[in-house]
Amino acid sequence: MAFSVRVLIADDDKASAKLVEVLLQKWGVEVIVAHDGVEALEHIMQPEPPSLLLLDWEMPGYSGIELCQKIRQIDTSNPPYIIICTARDTAEHIAEGLNQGANDFVTKPFNTQVLKARIEVGRRTLELQARLVDAMTRLDHLASFDELTGLLNRRALFERVHEDFSRAMRTDSRLCFAVCDIDWFKRINDEHGHPAGDAILRQLGDIFSRQLRPYDRVGRIGGEEFLLLFSVKDAGRAHKVLERIRQAIEEHSFEYQGQFISVTMSFGATFVIPGEKVERVEDYFSHADKALYQSKEKGRNLVTFFDNCV
Numbered sequence: 001m002a003f004s005v006r007v008l009i010a011d012d013d014k015a016s017a018k019l020v021e022v023l024l025q026k027w028g029v030e031v032i033v034a035h036d037g038v039e040a041l042e043h044i045m046q047p048e049p050p051s052l053l054l055l056d057w058e059m060p061g062y063s064g065i066e067l068c069q070k071i072r073q074i075d076t077s078n079p080p081y082i083i084i085c086t087a088r089d090t091a092e093h094i095a096e097g098l099n100q101g102a103n104d105f106v107t108k109p110f111n112t113q114v115l116k117a118r119i120e121v122g123r124r125t126l127e128l129q130a131r132l133v134d135a136m137t138r139l140d141h142l143a144s145f146d147e148l149t150g151l152l153n154r155r156a157l158f159e160r161v162h163e164d165f166s167r168a169m170r171t172d173s174r175l176c177f178a179v180c181d182i183d184w185f186k187r188i189n190d191e192h193g194h195p196a197g198d199a200i201l202r203q204l205g206d207i208f209s210r211q212l213r214p215y216d217r218v219g220r221i222g223g224e225e226f227l228l229l230f231s232v233k234d235a236g237r238a239h240k241v242l243e244r245i246r247q248a249i250e251e252h253s254f255e256y257q258g259q260f261i262s263v264t265m266s267f268g269a270t271f272v273i274p275g276e277k278v279e280r281v282e283d284y285f286s287h288a289d290k291a292l293y294q295s296k297e298k299g300r301n302l303v304t305f306f307d308n309c310v
């Protein structure tokens, strides 16, 4: 399907605006009309604004040029395509319009063929812009999220963990920092195949997302290792949260191509209290890792807190 644009015609000359409106509608373009600069700006500031603007140079409220200046100050990845319309077609005027942020210029009275061609140029430019924005959004997503589980990847997670730590220190709030690792995952891969292992990782991503609140942090930091960070009042409650997650995993029916596979995870955690000597994320990570090691040593499928393992 052809990429479609919504056009705003801003012109205080009602007859001229009507003429262009009828033409554009005949060409299958969706149109909105404003008869002064203020009304035009209201449309432009809507959450889903028109993407192509045909602005008359001279209008009450704001002129087309003033609107250009205002629009170009808006920080957006999807700026509108602006065509200034005017009878002033000297080189100075054209240059001024373009310098103030217009993309193109059409002279009045309109030549229908030229107007149609210029709108088509705008449509093509907006289509390219939309594709670029889409590609950038997908790249941003790939840079921060683990493709398999849909959770944050290591780099993006640690960035957020550092931010959360600084905030917790400032606001004197407490956090639980936990690492967890699938038990006997090599054996699972060997017995059921690597794709089955991948399916387990994907299903774990769903379990973690369901078990934690949207503002808690969870990410995949290595092959079968995850990191969780959530705010909690005391170590007792932190223990309950992790126990609940451990149990949800133990009780979940992991399924791959009709096979049901038992999966458990071991957890190592530490409770973060602002003002304590240890303040570096890396130190908490190492404490949680030591506690995880103890969970593995004690038989797996366990939650161990660092305080209980030194």
Ligand SMILES: Nc1nc2c(ncn2[C@@H]2O[C@H](COP(=O)(O)OP(=O)(O)OP(=O)(O)O)[C@@H](O)[C@H]2O)c(=O)[nH]1
Residues within 6 Å of the ligand: 181, 182, 183, 184, 185, 186, 187, 189, 193, 194, 195, 196, 197, 198, 201, 222, 223, 224, 296, 300
């Ligand atoms: N399917 C799949 N397997 C992975 C992935 N990343 C790491 N693994 C596997 O995870 C396994 C980890 O094995 P080990 O480090 O020996 O640990 P384990 O078998 O889970 O044993 P414990 O941790 O001691 O309980 C290895 O076989 C890796 O190949 C992945 O993305 N997909």
